[in-house]
Amino acid sequence: MLRLAALTINSHYLDILLATFAPEKSRQPDKKKLIFNSEQTGVNRQQYPLAYFRSYKKISTFIQNESFEPLVSWGLRMAIAGTAPIVWGLATNRLDDGVWIALTAEAISWVEMKGSFNWRVRTLFIGSLLALFWGVVGTITGDSMLLSVGGMFVAAFLASLLKNLGDRASGLAICVYLLFIICNAFPDRDIPDISHRLKMIAVGAGWAFFTGIAASMFMPVQQPFRRQIALIWRSIAALVETISRSGLDKDAQETLYLREKDVRAAIDHSFDFYGRMVHQGTTKDNRQYQLLLLRKNAALVAVNVIAIADEMNHINTGGLDETLRIKAATLFSAMREAISRISVFVLTLKGEEKLLAVSQINRLKKLIALIKEYPLVPDENQTRAINRILQLTGRNIKLLESAIQRIDQMGEDTPVFRSYSLMKTMFVLRPRKIMSNVKTLVHFNTLSMRFALRSAIAASVALFVAKFFHIHHGYWLPFSLMIVIQPYFGATLTKAVQRVGGTLLGGLVGSLLLFIPADLHVKELLLFATFLLMVYYARKNYGIAAFVITLNVVLLFNIDKSFNAMLLLERALCTFGGSLLAVVSGFALLPAWDKKWLPNHLTEAIKANYEYFTRTFYGSVNNWTRNKRAAETKNSDVFDSFNRYMEEPGKEKTEAYYDIITCNVRRVHFKLSLLKIRNFM
16 A cells, blocks of 8 residues: 555645745735635635645645555556466467457456455456356357347346446456457357367456455455545545535535535445444454444534535625634634544554644634634524534534544554465355355346346347448447446436547557557557556546547557558447447437436435434434435435436426425435434434
């Protein structure tokens, strides 16, 4: 893990440093713009002459982001798994074998390893089995139109179910449809050739499994769980920053919901990989038990912060005294810094991060005392809201101090290779555990079933067209469709545009790179770079990711071949055709229009909030926590459905749903959360 604590600069102290060297004029706050916004109470950074510190802060931010979401290390793992077989193939004059090994390793390396070591081993093992099985199916069905279309239907159906489960299984989906489509496009007829193909796929699966396990052996055992919890704290810090800007303009108000949704998504992702709750943990495994309590602390802090955002609606920031606005802005800045420092402390377990967090918590206590002594405005509602914010901040201080205590009680985290004996590692692949994972992966509802059927039918049609018209490189039709197609029309259309644009540009650049002489070995270096970059941009910008993926595929299959002018045109047309078919299928094949599904989502959200209401007064603490998370998930689903409904093509939409959602779901849910927390504090 990167040395985050040694390279990250505390943004609060950097602001002080910037203000020290900034011109005197930049230190004067703008009285017209000074409200509950910490960014506008500091320096005017546009006038700050020391660009060096800005650049250093950008580097520190990049390192911090990499520590929270290790995309670069994931890309390096894929680059090593995909490039090493190519280098071996060039060195031994067995490039075709190297390409099949690299292709298999690349497919399995798309499995994102976020869970525990046990989870990673089982997931990589399942991915290897899926790649081997569907490679076999694709190889033996390639010469038959009927078998190819039937196999494509089953493969696309299974892959779509896996894709619909998010981070847990989206990488496994690639193992299914990529190996089937490519092997089906290049079938083998003779038994020796089929056997050799399977050996190469098995070697690729074993190589990917080895690189994945090797990348996990030196990580601390609880680091994946700590990273999930750190992401929750980090999303809460982003929410606090948005609240501090919520009085600026309408855009900040709209962003507030997105930040709240990010907090709920971070909590849900944590439960996806670590489903145990506090009452299910035991002190026998003290590290995990303390982390379960720490995650609960983060959830409670999130509820308090969202309640603070609700109270901000009752405050006219423009009518407050300037001194009070400065104190309020500093209060939000200190709260954000304290939560942010705890997120880093959870991830790094460094003592210096603890000191920074404690200093910000002490700063919060002093600010609360100062604001309480300040004479408030005569407006009763506004005064009540300010006092309520101070009360909620005081509760958060107790939760933040408890969080630091939990981390201290957890102790040091030992590496995996020191924690797993040979016997314990052998029992990781127990059949009962594998079947449990399989049952989790194949769990689906009505919407996911419709999406799977739509994808299966569309992919089968795409493969039929490619086979029937004998399209050269026609496998790009179903391959592009499976990448582009999404459960909802809007997302499919957006991804189709990005896919076509990125593919055209990537194909053009990749084809031009084929002019480079093979003896310069530039293409091998570029291939390594594309493996790294396509993982990094897959989460950042899909248009750029599509460009890099296309460039990668062009280099992978043509690393020692000459340029073919028709190759670019064929791939471009197939990519456009597959993307177009994906968009059309969103209209014609079992469409999931939110005009129809929004009332169902709203009904489920109201039902979940009702169960949450009854558990608040009549249920146990354990059931309350479970129902609280279920209500949050349903509320998030109905908000997302409403946003998709407003963006769907057709007649003018009604906003009546928004009032119902806001008044009967969101406010009721958070009031109940605060009521329950008040009983515990």
